[in-house]
Amino acid sequence: MFVHHCSACDRRQLIFPSQIKGTAELAGEPGLAFTCWCGSEQVWLLGRKISAAAAA
Ligand SMILES: [Zn+2]
Secondary structure (H helix, E strand, O other), rough: EEEEEEOOOOEEEEEEEHHEEEEEEEEEEEEEEEEOOOEEEEEOOOHHHHHHHOOO
């Protein structure tokens, strides 16, 4: 789970794994594609958040 600020509904929402649809890329950055509670398609950029985990 993570908190994401949705660009569509302009709210901070808690996103559950069941909402994640897969991986995505935005501006060359890796991210997770998911559907917000409001129904908007969003991308959560992983960036350096997982780089340490991915290297392990
Ligand atoms: Zn939303």
